[in-house]
Amino acid sequence: MKTLESILANHPFFANLKAEYLALVTGCASNVRFEAGQFIHRQDEEADSFYIIREGKVALEICPPGKKAITVQTVSDGEILGWAWLVPPYHWQFDAQAVELTRAIVLDGKCLRNKCGEDHTLGYELLSRLLPIIGQTMEATRLQLLDIYGVQR
Amino acid sequence: MAGQMQPPGVNPMIPQTYRVNKFIRETHDTFSLDVVPKGGTEPMVFQPGQFNMLYAFGVGEVPISISGPKPGTQGMIHTIRDVGVVTRALHHLKKGQTLGLRGPFGSSWPIEESKGQDVVIMAGGIGLAPLRPALYALLEQRDQYGEIVLLYGVRNPEDLLFTKEFETWRGKYGVQVKLTVDTADREWRGNVGVVNTLIQRVTFDPLNTVAMICGPEVMMRFAVSELKRYGVPEQQLYVTLERNLKCAVGFCGHCQFGPAFICKDGAVFRYDKVKPFFGIREI
Numbered sequence: 001m002k003t004l005e006s007i008l009a010n011h012p013f014f015a016n017l018k019a020e021y022l023a024l025v026t027g028c029a030s031n032v033r034f035e036a037g038q039f040i041h042r043q044d045e046e047a048d049s050f051y052i053i054r055e056g057k058v059a060l061e062i063c064p065p066g067k068k069a070i071t072v073q074t075v076s077d078g079e080i081l082g083w084a085w086l087v088p089p090y091h092w093q094f095d096a097q098a099v100e101l102t103r104a105i106v107l108d109g110k111c112l113r114n115k116c117g118e119d120h121t122l123g124y125e126l127l128s129r130l131l132p133i134i135g136q137t138m139e140a141t142r143l144q145l146l147d148i149y150g151v152q153r
Numbered sequence: 154m155a156g157q158m159q160p161p162g163v164n165p166m167i168p169q170t171y172r173v174n175k176f177i178r179e180t181h182d183t184f185s186l187d188v189v190p191k192g193g194t195e196p197m198v199f200q201p202g203q204f205n206m207l208y209a210f211g212v213g214e215v216p217i218s219i220s221g222p223k224p225g226t227q228g229m230i231h232t233i234r235d236v237g238v239v240t241r242a243l244h245h246l247k248k249g250q251t252l253g254l255r256g257p258f259g260s261s262w263p264i265e266e267s268k269g270q271d272v273v274i275m276a277g278g279i280g281l282a283p284l285r286p287a288l289y290a291l292l293e294q295r296d297q298y299g300e301i302v303l304l305y306g307v308r309n310p311e312d313l314l315f316t317k318e319f320e321t322w323r324g325k326y327g328v329q330v331k332l333t334v335d336t337a338d339r340e341w342r343g344n345v346g347v348v349n350t351l352i353q354r355v356t357f358d359p360l361n362t363v364a365m366i367c368g369p370e371v372m373m374r375f376a377v378s379e380l381k382r383y384g385v386p387e388q389q390l391y392v393t394l395e396r397n398l399k400c401a402v403g404f405c406g407h408c409q410f411g412p413a414f415i416c417k418d419g420a421v422f423r424y425d426k427v428k429p430f431f432g433i434r435e436i
Contacts, residue, residue: 149278
């Protein structure tokens with residue numbers, strides 16, 4: 001059976017992370033499983049989890065009043081879900097719903113924040129891995145806003 | 154890749170008459186015309202990536218990429234989005250009606266040059282249309298290529314083209330097909346996000362990969378940048394460019410792009426050849 005530490009070590013987000021830091025992160029980790037259609041979190045709820053997706057697919061949704069929910073992004077195998085656990089006021093900005101059976105490792109956000117506070121090198125290491133993802137998401141959002149596939153007039 | 158022009162002796166400025174063999178509704182605003190030469194002349198020979206000038210009589214002419222024939226069929230297929238006066242007139246054509254056609258024009262995808270390598274096809278929106286003949290050509294000699302990957306992004310699920318063919322490409326030919334849309338409702342079970350994000354979800358050997366990219370120019374810029382980040386060399390990236398094509402043979406200069414004319418030197422370009430001009434807003 002694979003240990004949480006070995007699963008995390010093989011996830012792209014934690015690739016080549018020093019063993020001592022991997023051990024620290026694993027101390028905040030546990031396995032989770034979401035059935036298709038199950039909500040993982042809702043907008044404005046407290047964001048106390050950082051999900052490392054092992055397999056499956058999760059939709060990030062926003063629900064305009066009186067309208068159907070709109071999916072703005074999906075994340076799947078090898079990706080992560082959420083960074084609201086890191087940024088005050090630690091509230092989710094979107095609903096997250098499993099599109100299919102999803103297995104993940106959840107890291108306790110408070111636990112991780114405390115460890116990053118105690119060891120800034122670990123904090124820097126995690127931020128260095130999160131920032132490119134945040135940057136790519138922002139870039140993707142801009143492209144989506146451009147509506148590049150719409151009729152150009 | 155150098156384009157194949159009309160046969161010698163044929164005036165490239167004079168349209169030939171073609172008949173609509175089949176009208177295919179693809180999406181709410183996109184359709185395909187399967188056309189055959191009127192009078193039963195030989196079917197056109199073309200290279201994947203080339204385009205024709207379609208003439209709606211009395212209305213005008215537009216450049217349209219060739220998106221077929223499908224394997225085993227004869228008709229020349231053009232997939233068209235209804236966005237203007239001429240495309241609207243073409244939209245109203247019915248089976249048996251005629252239109253003018255000049256072509257084929259332009260350069261082509263590097264099908265032969267890609268042999269022995271992995272091929273990544275990245276398409277955005279109607280950009281899948283000019284790539285479909287390339288895919289057909291690759292699949293015709295499937296064993297000559299390594300991994301074949303299709304990454305395709307559109308605005309929403311209703312805009313996906315050629316959806317019936319995806320399963321054949323996956324199941325029969327082992328193509329890694331990944332789709333994504335910009336936004337969707339809960340009915341959609343697939344990916345949501347920009348097409349570049351699909352690259353991480355497929356397997357290919359970057360150094361031994363040829364990428365063929367077609368879509369809105371902004372999408373292609375980001376696609377090129379992402380493929381380079383994964384290690385695909387610039388000389389192995391191919392893009393298509395779109396400008397105001399009029400004569401299609403390099404006479405009029407409307408489609409000048411730096412030192413090139415898109416109609417005769419493109420529309421398919423090797424990325425490193427156009428890189429200095431790619432993204433310059435004045436061009």
